[in-house]
Amino acid sequence: MSVRGYIRPERLWQMVDRLSTAGLRVVAPTTVDGLCQFGVVTAANQVVTDYLLPQNTFKEFLFPKQEQVFTYLRNGDGSYLLTEPRRAFPETVVLGARPCDTVGIMGSLAAVFGGDKWGYEDPLFTERRRVTTVVSFSCDRPDISCFCTTQGLGPDDPKGSDVLITRTEGDAPVCVVEVFSARGEALLDHLGDLVAADRDASGLALARKQAGALARERFVRVFDISQVKTFLDNPGNFDDEMFERLGTKCVSCGVCTFECPTCHCFDFQDVGAPGSGERIKIWDSCQLPDFTLHASGHQPRKTSWERYRNRFLCKFKIYEDAFEALGCTGCGRCVRDCPVHVDITSYAMQANKKQQLVQIGA
Amino acid sequence: MTLPQPQRMSAANLYLPKQVRIRRIIRETHDVRTFQLEFVNPADGAAFSYNVGQFGEFSLFGVGESTFNISSSPTWKGYFECCFRDVGLVTSQLAKLKEGDILGFRGPYGNWYDLDKLKGKDLVFAAGGIGFPPVRCLIWNVLHEREKYGSIVVVHGARTSGDLVYQRELAEWSKRPDMHVVKTVDPGGEPEDWDGETGFVPTVLEERVPWILEREGKGVENALAFTCGPPVMINFVIKSLTRMGFGLEQIHLTLENKMKCAVGKCGRCNIGNTYVCLEGPIFTAAQVAEMPKDA
Numbered sequence: 001m002s003v004r005g006y007i008r009p010e011r012l013w014q015m016v017d018r019l020s021t022a023g024l025r026v027v028a029p030t031t032v033d034g035l036c037q038f039g040v041v042t043a044a045n046q047v048v049t050d051y052l053l054p055q056n057t058f059k060e061f062l063f064p065k066q067e068q069v070f071t072y073l074r075n076g077d078g079s080y081l082l083t084e085p086r087r088a089f090p091e092t093v094v095l096g097a098r099p100c101d102t103v104g105i106m107g108s109l110a111a112v113f114g115g116d117k118w119g120y121e122d123p124l125f126t127e128r129r130r131v132t133t134v135v136s137f138s139c140d141r142p143d144i145s146c147f148c149t150t151q152g153l154g155p156d157d158p159k160g161s162d163v164l165i166t167r168t169e170g171d172a173p174v175c176v177v178e179v180f181s182a183r184g185e186a187l188l189d190h191l192g193d194l195v196a197a198d199r200d201a202s203g204l205a206l207a208r209k210q211a212g213a214l215a216r217e218r219f220v221r222v223f224d225i226s227q228v229k230t231f232l233d234n235p236g237n238f239d240d241e242m243f244e245r246l247g248t249k250c251v252s253c254g255v256c257t258f259e260c261p262t263c264h265c266f267d268f269q270d271v272g273a274p275g276s277g278e279r280i281k282i283w284d285s286c287q288l289p290d291f292t293l294h295a296s297g298h299q300p301r302k303t304s305w306e307r308y309r310n311r312f313l314c315k316f317k318i319y320e321d322a323f324e325a326l327g328c329t330g331c332g333r334c335v336r337d338c339p340v341h342v343d344i345t346s347y348a349m350q351a352n353k354k355q356q357l358v359q360i361g362a
Numbered sequence: 363m364t365l366p367q368p369q370r371m372s373a374a375n376l377y378l379p380k381q382v383r384i385r386r387i388i389r390e391t392h393d394v395r396t397f398q399l400e401f402v403n404p405a406d407g408a409a410f411s412y413n414v415g416q417f418g419e420f421s422l423f424g425v426g427e428s429t430f431n432i433s434s435s436p437t438w439k440g441y442f443e444c445c446f447r448d449v450g451l452v453t454s455q456l457a458k459l460k461e462g463d464i465l466g467f468r469g470p471y472g473n474w475y476d477l478d479k480l481k482g483k484d485l486v487f488a489a490g491g492i493g494f495p496p497v498r499c500l501i502w503n504v505l506h507e508r509e510k511y512g513s514i515v516v517v518h519g520a521r522t523s524g525d526l527v528y529q530r531e532l533a534e535w536s537k538r539p540d541m542h543v544v545k546t547v548d549p550g551g552e553p554e555d556w557d558g559e560t561g562f563v564p565t566v567l568e569e570r571v572p573w574i575l576e577r578e579g580k581g582v583e584n585a586l587a588f589t590c591g592p593p594v595m596i597n598f599v600i601k602s603l604t605r606m607g608f609g610l611e612q613i614h615l616t617l618e619n620k621m622k623c624a625v626g627k628c629g630r631c632n633i634g635n636t637y638v639c640l641e642g643p644i645f646t647a648a649q650v651a652e653m654p655k656d657a
Contacts, residue, residue, distance in 0.1 A: 069377045072423040079381055079402050079464050080423055112627055118640050120625035122376055238634065238654035265629030268377070268622055274424040281377065284622075286629060292620050295428075295450025298593060300619070300633075300657050310656070313634065321635035322626070 005197035104261025106160035111325035138166035145332030156212030227355035247305030254285035256334030379466030418469025433495035435502035484512035490591025519563035522551030564598035610648035
């Protein structure tokens with residue numbers, strides 16, 4: 001059984017102090033630029049405790065917004081001194097991750113940046129992943145944009161988590177601690193007596209299961225996606241009318257991609273003079289017009305709706321085909337924060353409906 | 363023809379280039395250059411090998427990286443080549459470099475031609491403009507063991523006669539009795555003393571190649587075609603070849619999508635669910651026919 005005990009709700013965020021004192025870098029929901037975002041914290045009082053999903057995901061702690069790949073310095077003979085930065089990846093604990101983000105980052109992004117499928121491993125990601133422990137908190141109050149249950153996950157899904165903490169319902173709630181990996185076991189040592197073990201584990205497990213079931217019932221954005229992949233697997237549907245109709249209003253701001261737990265696109269940029277400078281790996285977005293623009297002027301995706309079609313395909317087909325991973329975890333950020341209300345779930349619902357109509361011969 | 367896939371690569375230094383020195387610059391046209399490159403560190407050179415049709419990431423530090431086909435034949439030792447047109451941010455700066463200058467290089471990447479599958483076949487090459495290098499490397503590799511292949515026909519076209527790349531090689535090949543070379547320029551691109559064809563590559567291909575093969579007592583059933591060029595040209599070349607009787611499996615093309623990482627991470631080169639850098643850049647027309655119009 002994965003249950004190891006419980007933490008009293010009022011002591012939950014004392015984990016920050018314990019882990020920080022133990023010398024670990026702690027990432028948790030905090031206030032960054034006036035918004036609730038995942039950031040580095042050193043004490044419990046820096047944490048935003050009343051949150052559903054921070055504005056960002058914690059992917060930037062494994063796949064930074066920008067980072068140096070190497071520096072270059074031209075020698076007298078015209079050759080270059082290429083130097084990789086001293087990369088000291090600190091042991092990091094992500095506290096309060098949500099299951100959707102955890103699956104997206106520790107599962108899907110790891111599938112892209114790892115080398116299992118295609119043989120190329122990006123150590124900038126995988127080395128960080130090796131020193132990252134994720135403590136996810138189950139959700140109890142999904143909002144109207146959440147749809148993780150539709151994507152085959154759930155508010156208490158432990159996939160990818162080293163530790164999952166679920167707050168039970170009722171008059172005297174406790175935060176049930178479950179451990180799913182050796183990293184999670186090691187983390188418990190740092191938490192010490194914060195995790196009480198004076199209650200029957202099977203009772204805690206039952207209460208935790210009930211809490212998860214109740215949370216599931218609170219989802220409102222629930223729909224059938226069983227036919228979406230079949231719809232997208234048909235090359236003829238690439239030209240379906242829905243893509244232009246739903247996507248024309250997209251303004252190509254890219255916010256859906258930067259906030260997404262599974263979006264992995266990046267660019268290299270050289271910063272500096274010809275004789276000295278650095279090459280950086282920096283987030284990019286398939287929604288931006290110059291993303292696929294060739295030097296010749298050839299542009300495979302000329303319009304915003306063609307670019308959003310790529311995003312929808314990436315989430316519901318390409319990720320699965322190319323990386324055998326889940327493309328969309330249903331976190332809902334791209335629905336919640338799109339300035340013009342482009343809604344990926346309406347794409348999925350309409351694709352599903354169109355395929356159903358094909359199957360009944362309508 | 364099944365295409366071989368890349369080998370696994372170690373996790374270290376995935377994006378860190380090796381350094382290569384420009385050994386020689388050949389001005390192919392007013393805006394196309396060939397760089398002959400050799401590794402600065404001999405150990406890098408000794409460890410380097412590639413297969414015909416693969417590509418690399420070429421960088422000018424302080425400007426950026428560009429994706430080019432490795433345009434030389436793997437049978438040439440001591441150096442390798444790339445060929446590029448001065449057209450974009452990186453290539454316009456590369457065009458200013460001198461012999462002896464140093465570039466960054468990552469590679470080789472992507473799949474390649476399995477020459478065993480080409481042996482005994484009649485080979486038709488159709489290339490447009492700066493699409494010639496990914497075809498030219500294969501031609502030279504095949505000529506290395508000429509006797510193992512059937513007829514060879516090369517059709518190369520460009521907008522004007524001044525835009526034809528590898529002109530000295532076209533002239534050299536034209537003199538050979540064991541291959542046929544057809545050069546063509548788009549209508550209006552021919553000078554007064556033009557000794558080649560006038561017309562677009564797909565048209566000239568369809569007019570000339572069946573006749574050339576027929577003269578050698580050949581049809582297209584034992585032939586394979588290889589093409590690269592602007593997307594619109596490739597589409598019409600496939601149509602022409604199809605009308606000539608080629609099956610889609612007999613037609614090979616090199617897709618040159620915009621790339622950054624070359625290792626399936628940066629998310630840029632996909633056509634539908636196909637990452638060109640991982641599964642390509644060489645595809646059969648049958649494979650391309652299954653892809654969405656996303657390129």
